[in-house]
Amino acid sequence: MNKELFKYTLRLADNALVLGQRLSEWTGHGPFLEEDLALTNIALDTFGTATSLLEYASRVEGADRNEDSLAYFRNEREFYNTLLVEQANGDYAKTIVRQVLVDAFNVLLYTELSKSKDETLSGIAQKAIKEVTYHYRHTSSWVIRFGDGTEESNKKAQEALNELWRFTGELFEMDEVEEELIKKGIAVDLKALQPKWEKQIDELLKKAILKKPENSFMQTGGKKGIHTEHLGFLLAEMQTLPRMLPNAKW
Amino acid sequence: MISLNKENILLLLSQIPDPEIPVITITELGVIRDVLFNADEIEIKITPTYSGCPAMKQMEDDIKSTLKKNGFEKIKLTTVYSPPWTTDWLSAEAKEKLRAYGIAPPEHSTQDKSWLSGKHKTVHCPRCKSSHTKLISQFGSTACKALYQCKDCLEPFDYFKCI
Numbered sequence: 312m313n314k315e316l317f318k319y320t321l322r323l324a325d326n327a328l329v330l331g332q333r334l335s336e337w338t339g340h341g342p343f344l345e346e347d348l349a350l351t352n353i354a355l356d357t358f359g360t361a362t363s364l365l366e367y368a369s370r371v372e373g374a375d376r377n378e379d380s381l382a383y384f385r386n387e388r389e390f391y392n393t394l395l396v397e398q399a400n401g402d403y404a405k406t407i408v409r410q411v412l413v414d415a416f417n418v419l420l421y422t423e424l425s426k427s428k429d430e431t432l433s434g435i436a437q438k439a440i441k442e443v444t445y446h447y448r449h450t451s452s453w454v455i456r457f458g459d460g461t462e463e464s465n466k467k468a469q470e471a472l473n474e475l476w477r478f479t480g481e482l483f484e485m486d487e488v489e490e491e492l493i494k495k496g497i498a499v500d501l502k503a504l505q506p507k508w509e510k511q512i513d514e515l516l517k518k519a520i521l522k523k524p525e526n527s528f529m530q531t532g533g534k535k536g537i538h539t540e541h542l543g544f545l546l547a548e549m550q551t552l553p554r555m556l557p558n559a560k561w
Numbered sequence: 562m563i564s565l566n567k568e569n570i571l572l573l574l575s576q577i578p579d580p581e582i583p584v585i586t587i588t589e590l591g592v593i594r595d596v597l598f599n600a601d602e603i604e605i606k607i608t609p610t611y612s613g614c615p616a617m618k619q620m621e622d623d624i625k626s627t628l629k630k631n632g633f634e635k636i637k638l639t640t641v642y643s644p645p646w647t648t649d650w651l652s653a654e655a656k657e658k659l660r661a662y663g664i665a666p667p668e669h670s671t672q673d674k675s676w677l678s679g680k681h682k683t684v685h686c687p688r689c690k691s692s693h694t695k696l697i698s699q700f701g702s703t704a705c706k707a708l709y710q711c712k713d714c715l716e717p718f719d720y721f722k723c724i
């Protein structure tokens with residue numbers, strides 16, 4: 312097994328899986344019907360990408376785990392998603408702000424990953440980029456509506472941004488897994504994405520009349536399996552059924 | 562028994578309707594990418610319309626049952642991601658079928674990327690053909706659709722998004 316490729320693919324997959332699970336919590340609870348549909352659709356695309364990536368990770372691993380066992384039978388410390396995607400939904404402004412920060416990142420990430428020398432990762436990225444671009448279009452328009460809306464909506468969006476900003480540094484963090492795979496032309500150089508991401512977010516925040524928080528202390532750990540208190544609860548809900556009935560088919 | 566060649570297999574597959582939009586077939590939709598004959602099996606390469614499209618599983622089941630009904634037992638389905646599916650693969654004929662069914666077909670080629678940055682394209686009402694329409698929701702009843710309304714005949718309608 313190529314250990315770096317397995318871990319790299321799992322990190323990509325876990326970001327999609329955990330975010331998809333968070334978004335799906337809005338199903339039936341959206342502020343109005345169209346937004347309920349929007350978040351459900353975004354969750355569905357995100358789960359689709361997660362499934363493709365987990366399926367590939369299981370092939371890279373070559374053990375007896377498939378995409379379902381990787382999703383349902385790993386424990387918290389074996390999940391490698393970034394802390395940002397596991398943060399609780401909060402109100403609608405917070406969900407949208409979290410989403411726009413990730414969408415802007417994903418557009419850049421998948422654009423670069425589509426050039427990967429790994430054909431499967433490149434193919435999954437080519438597919439995902441169309442979807443995340445559409446998501447960004449939707450979430451960025453909401454950020455502008457919130458920021459440039461009423462005093463109340465601006466306040467809620469700004470508070471969400473201030474709270475979530477400390478989790479954005481981790482998106483660009485790299486370790487030996489990425490470094491090894493960058494040499495082989497497989498992984499994306501996340502450091503190189505950071506200035507592009509910041510520029511895009513700056514422009515959006517300006518349009519939305521929101522203030523960019525200071526780049527002070529950044530939270531980190533998710534990529535190594537050390538998570539905030541939120542992930543355990545999310546996994547408990549996501550994994551309970553397959554763990555109670557491990558061989559259930561439907 | 563139908564003889565083993567690509568044309569015959571494609572002919573069988575072209576009788577399978579899309580599970581969510583039954584007026585077009587899965588071959589018209591463009592999800593069948595190739596048919597291969599391996600040692601003792603037929604391999605069908607398919608590509609998803611959207612990563613998480615729930616209809617893909619139904620299509621896989623339909624492909625297997627259709628081929629089995631026609632005497633082909635060993636079937637392998639392989640998912641390919643590249644080149645990614647695009648609405649450009651819908652034929653003019655398929656687009657007309659969508660329109661007649663009440664779904665506005667994709668209006669332009671995805672080679673034109675301006676819509677991604679939010680530039681609005683005119684979408685025509687599938688009923689009265691008016692260009693006087695408005696976007697109600699960027700996401701619709703399925704992953705591939707957005708919701709519009711006609712300002713002339715006032716009917717709401719689904720628009721097949723360009724991707």
Ligand SMILES: [Zn+2]
Nearest residue numbers: 686689711714
């Ligand atoms: Zn009309």
